[in-house]
Amino acid sequence: MLEIKNITKTFNAGTVNEKVALNNLNLTLKKGDFVTVIGGNGAGKSTMLNAIAGAWKPDSGSIVVDGIDITAMPEHKRAKFLGRVFQDPMMGTAADMQIDENLALAKRRGKSRSFKWWIKAEERGEYREMLKALDLGLEERLTTKVGLLSGGQRQAITLLMASLNEPKLLLLDEHTAALDPKTAAKVLEITDRIVEKNNLTTLMITHNMKDAIAHGNRLIMMHEGHVIVDVEGEEKKSLTVEDLMHLFVKQSGEEFANDRAVLS
Amino acid sequence: MLINWLGALPGAAAQGMIWGIMAIGVYITYKILDIADLTVDGSICTGGAVCAVLVASGVNVWVAMLAAFIAGMLAGLVTGILHTLMGIPAILAGILSQLILWSVNLKIMGQPNIALPARNYELILAQMNINQSLLMLIVMIAVFIPLLYCFFGTEVGASLRATGNNLNMSRAQGINTDITKTLGLVLSNGIVALSGALLAQYQGFADINMGRGAIVIGLAAVIIGEAVTSRLSFNLGLRMLGVIIGGVIYYFVYQTVIFLGLDADLLKMLSAIVVAIFLAVPYWKKNYFTKAKGVKVCSK
Structure with missing residues (x-):
């Protein structure tokens, strides 16, 4: 479903701030894979998602989604293959637009937009059903401006938006990191449900090792711009946080120094 | 004195509505798209110039206004290309267009101004005939706002609103x-150019300087309009009507301070100061009048 081949990206090349963010990154996802991604600060996790989403072009390498080479495709064009949820709840929705309008924007992802009046009654009914399934009471608030909702509610709506229109790939960039623990758990539960229901191929970055182990069928750890640990299936299920830390030390040759990942 | 003041109000209302239409153009860029577009100082004159030249050469006034509208759209297209294809910051792209339009407007008119006396031509507005002008403006606004409202309710219009709301x-x-x-x-x-065409007819001439500071008047109308309607509803149609009302209020105040004997040379400065203060209020509110909440820990 996704093939990342030898992607390299250097920021500020030739300056004192030169930073090799992705270093010969290779990753292949099968259809239906739910991969959790962990790694320290600057390991290249978000950079990898941005490369897939098309924020900029990689220096070398290629990205293929479902047989289509998207390496040079502009961001808004490849958007039809992708559903995205960001760390900042403000980023994934249009605050001054209504809940139904935000969903309608996502429903038209990858389709041409016409001069027709846009949201019809039956479409609204469809959204009401979807929101009902979230179990957050949002189905009664279709015409509420998204800006008035809490961070957790906004992330739930962004997730719903990302799952509309059958994306080939769902990209979750620490989408629970800005939420309180209880809300984060709820959003993760919704994530699991949506991924399972739509059978979405998913890449989920998290800084929480327990979450990384508990969710998905495969786990990768990144370090200095490439994948250093890749476990799946039964092996992943039996992992513990300690195992992960040992794996990190073994593979990277460095001490594990990310308190946040351990403590949270 | 009071009679004079009252007598000037209908004229102020007409001018206010013309500038209110212009301010709807400003509303679309400044509020909906979140771009401060300075092209308008030039494109309002382009509209006036195109309309005046065409009417003076015998073209039907409605056709001339349509041509003015199209000329304004082309000016906007130039700014759009400068901004998107050439990557120039929007504010600078607008300034560049404005400068381009200065030359273009002079070339359109062939001279710095063109007289458009209502007694010689069939115009839809004229200062001499205020009642008819007011009626015509009200009818135009009544057609115009619903049209725009519908446009922003289409899929394309909604994607415009989304762009201004959250680019990423x-x-x-x-x-x-x-x-x-x-x-x-x-x-x-x-x-904006359409309002320039209306303004040229109303005042009886098009002038190369007619757009100077237009963006400030437009912003003033937008801000006053927001103040009038913000508590009532989020409805976009009502917001746009508020902008027209904002323009009218602006010209009422303008007319009043002139009658109070204020030096007319100072008016542009005062407009700018008023707009500056109103633009500053939300910033002050955010930074100085809210209690600091606990420092948010940023995690990345």
């Missing part, structure tokens, strides 16, 4: 934000 999210939802921004600039400057 819009791209993530597959919207080509370069196109939506350019489309907004085109529409906005078309409307």
